[in-house]
Amino acid sequence: MEHQQHAQHTAHQQHQQHHGTDHSGHADMFRRLFWWNLVIAVPVIATSQMVEHWFGYDLPGTVWIPPLLGSVIFVWGGWPFLSMAWRDEITSRRPGMMTLISLAITVAFLASAGATLGLGDLDFWWELAALIVVMLLGHWQEMKAVGQARGALQALAELLPDDAERVVDGDATETVPISDLGEGDVVVVRPGGRIPADGTILRGDAAVDESLMTGESAPVAKHADDAVVAGTVATDGSLRIRVTATGEGTALAGVQRMVQSAQESRSGTRRLADRAAAWLFWIALVVAALTFIVTAIVDDPATGLTRAVSVLVIACPHALGLAIPLVIAIGTSSSAQHGILIKDTQALEAMRTVDTVLFDKTGTLTEGSHVVTDSAAVSDGQLDRVLALAAAAERDSEHPVGRAVMAAAADRGIEVPSADSVQTVPGKGVRAVVDGHEVAVGGPALLADLGVSEPESLARATAPWHERGGAVLHVVVDAEVVGAFTTADPVRDESRATVDALHARGIAVALVTGDSQAVADAVAHDLGIDEVFAQVLPGDKDDAVGRLQSQGKKVAMVGDGVNDAPALARADVGLAIGAGTDVAMEAAGVVLASSDPRGVLSVIDLSRASYRKMRQNLVWATGYNVIAIPVAAGAFAWAGVTMPPAAAAIAMSLSTIVVAANAQLLRRVSLRPEDATR
Numbered sequence: 001m002e003h004q005q006h007a008q009h010t011a012h013q014q015h016q017q018h019h020g021t022d023h024s025g026h027a028d029m030f031r032r033l034f035w036w037n038l039v040i041a042v043p044v045i046a047t048s049q050m051v052e053h054w055f056g057y058d059l060p061g062t063v064w065i066p067p068l069l070g071s072v073i074f075v076w077g078g079w080p081f082l083s084m085a086w087r088d089e090i091t092s093r094r095p096g097m098m099t100l101i102s103l104a105i106t107v108a109f110l111a112s113a114g115a116t117l118g119l120g121d122l123d124f125w126w127e128l129a130a131l132i133v134v135m136l137l138g139h140w141q142e143m144k145a146v147g148q149a150r151g152a153l154q155a156l157a158e159l160l161p162d163d164a165e166r167v168v169d170g171d172a173t174e175t176v177p178i179s180d181l182g183e184g185d186v187v188v189v190r191p192g193g194r195i196p197a198d199g200t201i202l203r204g205d206a207a208v209d210e211s212l213m214t215g216e217s218a219p220v221a222k223h224a225d226d227a228v229v230a231g232t233v234a235t236d237g238s239l240r241i242r243v244t245a246t247g248e249g250t251a252l253a254g255v256q257r258m259v260q261s262a263q264e265s266r267s268g269t270r271r272l273a274d275r276a277a278a279w280l281f282w283i284a285l286v287v288a289a290l291t292f293i294v295t296a297i298v299d300d301p302a303t304g305l306t307r308a309v310s311v312l313v314i315a316c317p318h319a320l321g322l323a324i325p326l327v328i329a330i331g332t333s334s335s336a337q338h339g340i341l342i343k344d345t346q347a348l349e350a351m352r353t354v355d356t357v358l359f360d361k362t363g364t365l366t367e368g369s370h371v372v373t374d375s376a377a378v379s380d381g382q383l384d385r386v387l388a389l390a391a392a393a394e395r396d397s398e399h400p401v402g403r404a405v406m407a408a409a410a411d412r413g414i415e416v417p418s419a420d421s422v423q424t425v426p427g428k429g430v431r432a433v434v435d436g437h438e439v440a441v442g443g444p445a446l447l448a449d450l451g452v453s454e455p456e457s458l459a460r461a462t463a464p465w466h467e468r469g470g471a472v473l474h475v476v477v478d479a480e481v482v483g484a485f486t487t488a489d490p491v492r493d494e495s496r497a498t499v500d501a502l503h504a505r506g507i508a509v510a511l512v513t514g515d516s517q518a519v520a521d522a523v524a525h526d527l528g529i530d531e532v533f534a535q536v537l538p539g540d541k542d543d544a545v546g547r548l549q550s551q552g553k554k555v556a557m558v559g560d561g562v563n564d565a566p567a568l569a570r571a572d573v574g575l576a577i578g579a580g581t582d583v584a585m586e587a588a589g590v591v592l593a594s595s596d597p598r599g600v601l602s603v604i605d606l607s608r609a610s611y612r613k614m615r616q617n618l619v620w621a622t623g624y625n626v627i628a629i630p631v632a633a634g635a636f637a638w639a640g641v642t643m644p645p646a647a648a649a650i651a652m653s654l655s656t657i658v659v660a661a662n663a664q665l666l667r668r669v670s671l672r673p674e675d676a677t678r
Helices: 002-019 023-046 049-055 065-077 079-090 097-116 125-158 251-264 268-298 301-314 318-337 345-353 361-365 383-394 400-411 444-450 456-467 493-504 517-527 538-550 562-570 582-587 599-632 645-668
Strands: 163-168 172-177 186-189 198-203 206-209 220-222 239-245 340-342 356-360 371-377 419-425 429-434 437-442 471-477 480-488 508-512 531-533 555-559 573-577 590-592
Touching: 023 065, 023 079, 023 125, 065 079, 065 097, 065 125, 079 097, 097 125, 097 268, 097 301, 268 301, 268 599, 301 599, 318 340, 318 345, 318 599, 318 645, 340 345, 340 599, 345 573, 345 590, 345 599, 356 361, 356 538, 356 562, 361 508, 361 517, 371 383, 371 400, 371 456, 383 400, 383 419, 383 429, 383 437, 383 471, 383 480, 400 480, 437 444, 444 471, 456 471, 456 480, 493 508, 493 517, 493 599, 508 517, 508 538, 517 531, 531 538, 538 555, 538 562, 555 562, 562 573, 573 599, 590 599, 599 645
Parallel strands: 356 508, 356 555, 508 531, 555 573, 573 590
Antiparallel strands: 163 172, 163 186, 186 239, 198 239, 206 220, 340 590, 371 480, 419 429, 429 437, 437 471, 471 480
């Protein structure tokens, strides 16, 4: 096991070294080498005896041009392939595509140099020049494609401002580089300015454009005590922000690390491609050797060597090596721009096989905050008064119900009086003195404590609230029940569309919650959910995942809380709502930066589209070699079908370009939540 893990790690390092960390720099290098060597190759090809014979001309005094310029091309243009073969493959005894390329151009160079010195007649100078130039072109296009795919992550970092306006000496400010900011500093962000670091708003209100993190274009209203992240834009207001994280500690840096880790992780399909590429090296080597021996015996050594070089060139597993990594790079970087963060490509690959999605209710399908949905008063025309008294008693409460009552009073424009002697009764409610009256707000336990009961007229109004599982709270004034209200965690507007779209894709939907069966059933009925797990203890949500898996189902779990982490880890795919906790995000394979449940649909669509592209690329790359290697080996020479080394190089590079172009089509998949439900 230890040896296997070491081998996998070594293979991973080789892949990273081959592709490089600075893809734009590698693309520029190959671009320059391609154009310069193309210029040098033109006279090599033009003065080749074979080309002169083909076109019926003879340039005098040019006999040394092909060997001299051909040697320059071999050393200069061929050096990247030779160095990568030695550094990344030969020294670690894991030969691959660079070794194949190096072997082909080295054999062609040595044979040609020998012919020039009178040691044979195997002159490959023009084929060598064309081969290296085409290889450089193929690598340039590969590095360019991979660089474009990963450039989106670098673009995120470039969105950070260079400087920040830091508060010093009270209200004075100074402009400093963002690298000088530290935790606890206070910065000012003007309207239209980018937020330089993660922090908490101390003062001010603004609509903040968070599209770079969530993919959602609509600005989000932010107020005092709200958290903000680096790189987002305060569109219409000025903010004072206390810095909580800078540099590598910011959410933006975390996104970059997460996506980079996903691009470096190895899915099952990618491991299959890696193994196929490794085997192809040995197959090509054996076929090339047999081709040379057989052709040398049947025909002549020159033809045998030409065909052997062609086999080595055309069998280069370049397209196979690029088939999966480029799809992963494009998929993960594109998804990050839409607020979908793929932590592990195995999770992305598995998402296409999911047949059941299990949603945690609170904060996922629902808003995660209480609102007053219904209210009633014993006396006609006294509803505003009842809400005013309840809001006064709950004014300083941090309980979600208290905040809901305050919000309801504000929505109705009710003036809330002040309260005295406020007393919280744990598990029962709150008591206070308002305008000289004893006011209490709470549920059945508080009524029993006070020795009061609900009037019949009010009971008729609250009966339906109880039936749908709502929490019913009564307002008691001077030992008399004067009214009641009920709160609920409202279902998100997007949840219904999400469930319908999952059903349209043939995927079942289940719900897990710690709420009562009545509340869970009401939400499930409203959304059309297939299966419900209610009254589940916080630590037992993973049991619901296990029960579904025991039925042979492939389960994706969607949650946001600390208690969802075990379920996220047990599921075939765990998806954490980005607005949730760090623990949940750590346990998940995919993180949805926004709280929109439609992101689940986008992940499914991306998974299916990515798998299609991976499969298409693998079929093309392997099918190309199955056909091309026999042709290069001369299996169809009897019919006049042969392939010289230069033609093999062109075919190999065209195969790489086809794979790269096909992977680029993945960008056409729309990952916008609103498109996923159409």
